[in-house]
Amino acid sequence: MAEPRGHLPEEVLALIFRHLPLRDRAAAARVCRTWAAAATCSTVWHDTKVSCDCEWEGMLPPYLSACLDHIHNLHLEFEPSKKQSRLVATKLLKALAGRAQGLRGLCLECLGEKPLFDSGSDILDSVHRVCRAAPVLHHLDLRHLPFTLDDTLVLQVARGCPELRSLFLDNYTLVGSVGPNSVLQLLAACPNLRVLGLHLASLSRAALEALAAPDRAPFSLLALRCACPQDARAPALPDEAWAALHRCHPGMVVELELEPALSADTVRHVLQPSVPVAILRLNLSGDTIGPVRFAAYHYAGNLRVIEVRAAASAELDAALENLAECCTDLREVHCFCVVRPTVLSAFRAHCPRLRSYTLKLTREPYPWRPTLVAR
Template sequence: MGEPGEQLPEEVLVLIFRHLPLRDRAAAARVCRAWAAAATCSAVWHNTNISCDCELKSMLPPYLYACLDHVHNLRLEFEPSREPSRRVATELLTALAGHTPGLRGLCLECRGEKPLFDSGRDVLDAVHALCGAARALRHLDLRRLPFTLSDTLVLQVAHGCRELRSLFLDNGTLVGSVRPSSVLELVECRCLRALGLHLASLSSTALEALAAPDRAPFELLAVRCACPEDVRAPPLPSEAWVALRRRHPWLAVELELEPALPAESVTRILQPALPVAALRLCLSGDTVGPLRFAARHYATTLRLLEVRAAASAELDAALEEVAARCTGLREVHCFCLVRPSVLHAFRAHCSRLRSYTLKLTREPHPWRPTLVA
């Protein structure tokens, strides 16, 4: 009998192996010489997802490290509260810093709970080392990293990764520690097209820099308002938003407003001049007012709406107004029960709707969205 790899051409095996998790790639490489050649082919490793929880018992460091030079985009999942998972993630990031200066994209995805009284210094040190080595880095996503980020990391990326296209720092930390002055140096990178920040890290000077005539088109600005520093942040002038939108007419703004914000802060943040494409509301106070504001001022730009609030007749009425005005919505997710007229309004007015969470009766959590055919 011939080797199993002789049954399929190598290019077909490569297409199959690139979708396998790490442990299955390792198993495939041990089957025969042909499969080993396909499993270690650079095309298999260009886009790699690794879960440090799933791979702990079967990860083979020699096999893995031999392929690190081929990794262009890495999505790394780990659970920071579990020491083995965290250790493997840290070791992998450190090894990657020494093997692959050609890394283009890195996304860190934390699962489970953040360990109590832990600052994540070991993980952040590994991220620093990797960003210092990966000079060709274009995409860095730290939204799911629950540790407090620093100016040092932002400045390192700003000065060392001159081809950076997107950077997301709008994570779930309770402390906003990235200063506007560091972000200003970051936005001087003319290639930057997408940026995620806490509100306290953003300034009118940064908006003016993004509106400079000699920079590449800027496409996405994600702003999270969740920590005390965001509450104390000064308001950004409407004129700066108008100028930014005039310079980049296709700009999309994503706003995430969380319970830490008092009503007066919400009023300062929601300005008519913002081209809000995604609005996520999880407020401890009034939600109806912001919804009606969005219906009036974001009718032509809003594509995604997410609401977490207590059910009420007033909330239902506001949602119906959003449905009638914001007809370009693609997704709407409301995590409380709504009356049937709300569902009917979105189905009737929003012809581009692709997914919604609008529950009429109680269901076990987590609630699953309904996909529109």
Template structure:
């Protein structure tokens, strides 16, 4: 029975779920009732941890009794700061020792990466988790600036048969995940329905595997074209995309085209049958052709468009064409000045638009999107 003036444990649990790690630790030291609530499994089911907490010197001591309760972990750290990276590595290593209950892991790096080959310690800890977390379903490494390789993918394939989503499309100068490792991953994880890759890691054979009749429904394929390997990758035929789209009508493809991809290579990447839902263009060449291509072929699927380039009358005309042909667009962000007719076109034709960045004059950066009421 609850003492007079004392909140019930279920109420304390709801409150402690929203506290930072230092605040949870402080709450656990108040009294026995608060300590019981602060270490309750419901508090730790979905956990966000920032390794800035290493200043307190309490991350691992406090977490040691709660690691078993963590099902989904989002971990932030700064790789350029040695204490932050060390705490992240120690935490991941400790988690590997009690990882059977882990279902989701998302790693996010803040700040700058210190060295080109840095991150081996963090990646070794991820290896350890993937070797013990048989029930892991979601692994997101998009915000790791380190080079990912076949060894990691094969460890995931061997150790995580229940995997549902995997993001390897991270910001790195080198892509070392080969198409062969991806094929083994697809064979070992039949329930995988969301996959993020660099373009060079995807093959025609992988598209055929995903389009197989007995394959579980596949919902999202995120492709990043940002490395020299991506620019040299062989084209994926339009027929393969058409077969994949026919097999999975709900499939959405997200494409990021970065400056490493020459403008002449864009036509090898973008195919008419790709169900592109999000297109991010940050090309070294003129993106006008890519915007027009999207207007012609992705009218039924495109929901998000981002363009980073210089202003031109040709770009304005292509954006107006896209606005007229893509009524389902939800977001458009153009990081150059456009003429008023472009803004009017999107407001008139795209009635589902939720936010946009369409500036009519130069403004100080960063540019903030406008939310549609």
């Protein structure tokens, strides 16, 4: 490879190359020796996003393999219904497992639909391998995996990743197989955990008490998803346990997401006044007006973000206007149905800290984009 004259310094090239997609990094590495050195240095690969569907074609696996040691944070996208995309994802994870000593963050994201009756054993086995080999892993995000996560995975994370800071298991599966006991073991093994995402059925009073222990690191976010039958049957957690947790971690917020499969009785059971809900996502097939009014009355001091997916109605508009009057610290409100102009006026008048909103006054083609509030 010939060296071009007047080329940029390697450190400047590296800062440029770190913003390139994987395919373009590979192309840059083939230009000359200087570009090859810059394209394979640790600065470029510290934070890496790989799309196994569109970027792998034409890539040289040895080129990527040589850079695996430099990856600290990996965001991996693949399509489970496409054999080649899935194969590349599993191969990359298995290769990473052999070079994962410095891995700090791993986020997996499935695109498109997954095949019916697909357990995802190949992907989940690869995640197991990575967790066994990543002792300094800080962040593991499995929210976008459509496969059932179970106790064996959680216990592997507990054994292999004692430095964990955040873990998201609240994925879009209709079966919840992570039991409360494995969550307890995770909390005991990972004392620095600050962010945890779970299905509601995986949470227990003992877990809240463990999080409220005086020697734990400050805890900041508990994300709870309620969607599967196990979530609907989960017992209500006592108010005193929530109060103790809030006293121990006054800056902690709860993100609560309710999905369409829930009955009205279950929703009333899940919405507890004692839970410090700051982010509320209502995607219900039944009554949404009641939960909106509940949030206005009980979560006014904490609520910062609300998302509502429901059919348009005058009753919903009135509930939203009431919410705007009560929850004056709202930062975001997103309603995915047409609302009357008075709803928009209420939020703009009563919520001075509003940063963005999705409040459409007429029907528009999807996807609806939020409006940013100028400050």
